[in-house]
Amino acid sequence: MNRRETLKLMGAGAVAVGVASPVSAAFSGPSLASLGRKRGIGFGSALSGNSLDKAAYVRLLASECSLLTAENALKWKYLEPYDGERTYGDARALADYAELRGLRQRGHCFVWNHHDRMPRWLINTAASLRTGDTSKLTRRMWRHGAFLAREFPGIHSWDALNEAVDPWTGELRETELTRLLGNRLVDLSFRILSQKYPDTELVYNDTMNWEASQLHKNGVLRLLERAIKRGVPIDALGIQSHIGKTLGRPRDELAWRKFLEEVQGLGLDVLITEFDCSDQNIIKRDAAIRDAETAAFSKGYLDLTLSFPNVRDVVVWSLSDGESYMNRQSYPEYRWRTDELPLRGHAYDKRLRPKPMRDAIALSLANAPDRA
Ligand code: 9MR
Numbered sequence: 103m104n105r106r107e108t109l110k111l112m113g114a115g116a117v118a119v120g121v122a123s124p125v126s127a128a129f130s131g132p133s134l135a136s137l138g139r140k141r142g143i144g145f146g147s148a149l150s151g152n153s154l155d156k157a158a159y160v161r162l163l164a165s166e167c168s169l170l171t172a173e174n175a176l177k178w179k180y181l182e183p184y185d186g187e188r189t190y191g192d193a194r195a196l197a198d199y200a201e202l203r204g205l206r207q208r209g210h211c212f213v214w215n216h217h218d219r220m221p222r223w224l225i226n227t228a229a230s231l232r233t234g235d236t237s238k239l240t241r242r243m244w245r246h247g248a249f250l251a252r253e254f255p256g257i258h259s260w261d262a263l264n265e266a267v268d269p270w271t272g273e274l275r276e277t278e279l280t281r282l283l284g285n286r287l288v289d290l291s292f293r294i295l296s297q298k299y300p301d302t303e304l305v306y307n308d309t310m311n312w313e314a315s316q317l318h319k320n321g322v323l324r325l326l327e328r329a330i331k332r333g334v335p336i337d338a339l340g341i342q343s344h345i346g347k348t349l350g351r352p353r354d355e356l357a358w359r360k361f362l363e364e365v366q367g368l369g370l371d372v373l374i375t376e377f378d379c380s381d382q383n384i385i386k387r388d389a390a391i392r393d394a395e396t397a398a399f400s401k402g403y404l405d406l407t408l409s410f411p412n413v414r415d416v417v418v419w420s421l422s423d424g425e426s427y428m429n430r431q432s433y434p435e436y437r438w439r440t441d442e443l444p445l446r447g448h449a450y451d452k453r454l455r456p457k458p459m460r461d462a463i464a465l466s467l468a469n470a471p472d473r474a
Pocket of ligand 1: 173174219342376427432
């Protein structure tokens with residue numbers, strides 16, 4: 103079955119990938135969380151509100167993970183679709199689940215410097231304000247921070263600001279938010295959360311990985327350096343790590359090492375916040391070949407990145423291909439495989455059978471140097 107056929111069936115409600123199919127047992131050796139724990143590294147996954155209803159998947163998640171990120175539920179756009187009107191059933195359910203299972207919770211994300219990813223009404227409000235007239239916007243930001251802290255006090259780590267740098271310019275992405283606030287957007291995102299969540303790790307999160315351009319890497323470093331100089335309470339850099347774009351082509355590992363050294367030099371921790379490896383560019387259709395290639399590529403990336411002891415957590419952007427955003431209708435068509443087969447970017451397949459990528463992650467965690 104190709105991607106279009108799978109999606110059509112999913113849309114018709116006839117087959118939810120990973121639900122109707124028989125489910126294999128979870129991996130029987132030590133869990134990824136326990137392998138990580140031995141080295142002082144947290145291991146977790148993103149989870150969507152929908153996936154929470156899938157018992158076998160949730161069991162797998164609980165057996166493999168020590169931490170959880172709500173994939174979408176804590177995004178401002180979904181929490182407050184209209185000014186002052188909140189819908190947070192999914193966020194509540196995920197937080198309750200995490201608490202029940204004793205999973206640490208990462209919050210993603212307070213502010214996302216991207217028009218399409220923020221509530222439309224907030225962007226419209228910002229657009230209606232004159233430069234210098236920022237109080238209506240900043241009041242909404244404080245109100246949202248207060249709401250989060252009141253409803254979701256248990257979050258141990260927050261992406262205070264997401265994707266603020268424009269990868270094409272290396273500067274702050276130009277949005278209605280930065281038009282009004284400039285660098286104050288960075289300061290405010292962190293200051294609001296540090297006041298509302300005094301004990302929570304605060305993270306700047308970006309689409310960073312060893313395939314990022316030098317312009318983008320330099321832009322992120324500049325943002326961090328300047329923020330630290332201004333006294334912004336920033337604890338860590340989140341490198342999303344959606345990799346695979348350059349699979350099979352030469353890559354500049356030295357430049358990646360240098361980037362990580364510079365972040366370490368700034369005294370920041372690093373978190374791998376959204377790991378996966380797309381097989382879009384592997385021409386072969388054979389699943390075993392694709393899985394072997396993504397596993398080897400993932401291992402190379404994780405080995406190098408985890409060799410830095412300030413890299414604290416590894417979070418995958420879903421554990422299985424069946425639950426992946428890559429295999430949903432909303433995933434942009436230009437990122438599909440040309441043969442339209444479902445993508446295989448994760449550690450488990452759609453029937454929840456472990457794949458070589460699971461071994462790759464396990465080995466990288468087991469071989470990582472001990473964290474203090
Ligand atoms: O996986 C998420 C997808 O379901 C959403 O439609 C999309 C927009 O909110 O966000 C996806 O997650 C993104 C994350 O929030 C930020 N980094 C890139 C992730 C994958 O696109």
